[in-house]
Amino acid sequence: MKILYATTLALALAACAPAPVRQPPAVPLADSFRDIPAGWADATASAPQLPADWWHLYQDPQLNTLEQQLIANSPDLGSALARYRQAQAATGVARAAQAPTLGASLNGQRDRQSDLRPLRGATSPAEYNSGTLQFDLGYEVDLWGRIAQQVSAGVAQEQAAGADLAAARLALQIQLADTLLALRGADADLQLLRDTEAAYRRQAELITRRHDGGTASGLDLARAETQLESTRSLLRQRQAQRSVQEHAIAALVGANAASFSIAPNDGGAFVTPVLPLGVPSQLLQRRPDIAAAALRVAAASDQLGVARSALFPSLILGASGGVQSSDFDRFARASNLFWAVGPTLAVNLLDGGRRKAQIAGAEASLDEAGQRYRAVVLTAFQQVEDQLTLLDNYAEAAKSDHLAAAAAKRALELATQRYDQGAASYLDVVTAQTAYLQSRRSELDLTTRYRQAGVQLVKAIGGGWNGG
Template sequence: MMQPRLIALLLVACGLAGCAHVAEMPAVPLPEAPAYRGAPQAAAVPALQRDTWWTLYQDPELDRLQQQLLASSPDLGSALARYQQARAATDSLRAARLPSVGASADVVRTRQSENRPLRGAGSSNYYNSGTLSLSLDYELDLWGRISRQVAAGAAEEQAAQADLAGAQLALQAQLADFLLALRGADQEIELLRETEAAFGRAAGMVVERHRAGLASGLDVAQAEAQQESARSQLHQVQAQRDVLEHAIATLVGSHASTFSIQAAPASDVLPTIPTGVPSELLQRRPDIAAAQRRVAAANAGVGVARTAFFPSLRLSATGGYQSSDLSNIIAAPNVFWAIGPGLLANLFDGGRRRAEVARAEAVLDETGQTYRATVLAAFQQVEDQLALLRRYGDATQAEQRTVAASRRALDMATSRYRDGAASYLDVVAAQTTNLQARRNALDLATRQRRATVQLIRAIGGGWSFEG
């Protein structure tokens, strides 16, 4: 009589397990255009791996610092530890698929009450009790609760792995950005030192003219002020470089007080970056992959919450030896065992399970919207950097023309001053304009290089052309 009922119960369980089906991954919002709006014409460039993209900038110091970042960065170490936590949590969930086996050994000396109810007349007041036992416990996953918990844990582990890759890419990009900014500061420092020296020579010329009665004291004061202004600007840029150097030290896990980077000219190379088509971005970016896996984890979490409406079926068994004669405990008469299934159902919980399902569904909605926002932000970041590169390129060309024109104006103002046809105020104005134009040109070149770093980060770091 019991066997048909058990078969029927299992069939019902298999049928009800389908009730825990939940929603699929939300649709990905892709732009209709086949290419990014600001993307330049595609160029033939070789593939570049994610772990070597910074070699495009041809700076040996950047290569060395990137290796130090991987080895010593505390931020990267924290991200790795978070991934290891997620992996251990998944392993813990997977263990629920297997039966648990326990062993126990008890030795007890007991003194029982003389007035104990139902005590036998010849029962001793003192006795020993020894027990050796094994127990087994296993929950049948009839409704898919355990499998969905494992699926949710595996998805969270994959999300943490993507977070680790994203953290590594972000730190590598930040390091490259800082170093490019520092190299730009090196160029600006060199320019200001040259300018300070040039202004010093010009001031010396004015002093000589003043001694000869050809220039006024006002001209001398203006020339000296111009030199001191250049010196002040030099110290300000040096301070900015020091701060960048300290930031790099912390980023790669070094003490700022003992860390230094030798000044070096920035490379003139402006790398060509193939952005690919928008749909490829979903496979490239680690943060998008992490958002996808968290949607999958929340999806499985809804299934786990729904299985709470069904009873749980456990199989338990225990057996071993028990005796008051501890010297002869392992003997056939001392054997005991018990085996049997257990069914546990929650008949009333005041709406707790329904509330838990509602909470899980809200988490799924939240992760879906987060995923959508992540994708939209990714496309925005690519377009932002493409726009910056395009506009910075146009501005650089205009600034180079400004530098050339201001150089001619400075030469003419200086020549006219020597000839007595202009005041030194004209020379000061021309010097100021030329210096600002040259600094602007250097700044734009640095901004362009830094924008390429952010574009590489925005497309996920590196690229390939596999079909």
């Protein structure tokens, strides 16, 4: 009979043992990335991780300084760090359930009994003192692994919060670099517009003299003034955009926009390095958001185990003891000691289906976490391919833009020469001026977008996160 009882108990414990943590769902992987820019063949090998201070690859001292200011002063990064500390504290709370609890209470009072109290003894005084010093010790035996799974879920959530912190840090660093590149693009555009405005002003002054001398028409003068004022308008608009970008950088690095400024720089020295892409499977270990999603699948799996363990009884080992007396003067005497010790086995026999509903909810949460993981991974691959496509096509487009700008410059020179010779109208000059300015601005804009795509690729491959 004893052997049968032991066997039955062992089988019951085995049946109620915690289920293994479910792994994230599989996501189809390609053998390699597709639209790799020319000259980036070596980047597809087993690539090393980017350094934590990846922005040094861009060889820009101002970017280095701003990134350090962001790390030290960013309020958004500070709030992300606070969320991580909250997750750490929550894990500490979960771990505390694995340890015994000890409580103490001290009570002293003057009591009066009702004269008609049921079962009151004939010699029982109407008024008396009551003093109690009591200690309570409790420990829940984790028969079904419920507490262990709660701790495991808490640890996974804490690690996910750490990965969230890394993702937030990387996103802010990328946003800073991207905005600085946009500002550098604005500086280059502003310099072009200033040079163009100066050239148009000289041209308008020349046309004015010719008009006053009777060799240029009022239509030519009106067209020249239109070009000049339109360019001045573009100059002011671009300056406003540049100021807004400067304010955005101030907010990112935790500075007051009213006292923050960045000296103009056309960004000519900014480089776009070849980044270590690796193969698609490496991306799963290189991005903090993917790691966070996988850890939340593990946490949801543990929470499902916690919900299932609620179907089984809980065993609590308890003990209490202390001193109790009605005489405060003789309170601390050995004869006033009391104690009690013994286990408590508790089981919920009827709950209206609450535990089954909790299990169903936990299963749905696990499914949701798995689908979120799939979405994060698929989005990660999309982002890498997006930036590779942009880099590849922007590089080719830049060649065409450069040739177009050169051709537009020649057209402007020829139109101006023909106008001076009286062989063309000033409308030809204005048309050529407009085309040249547009082609140069397009060339500068494409350069900025190419550089921004390179920075966004850093984010897409996980930056310098190493899983720590």
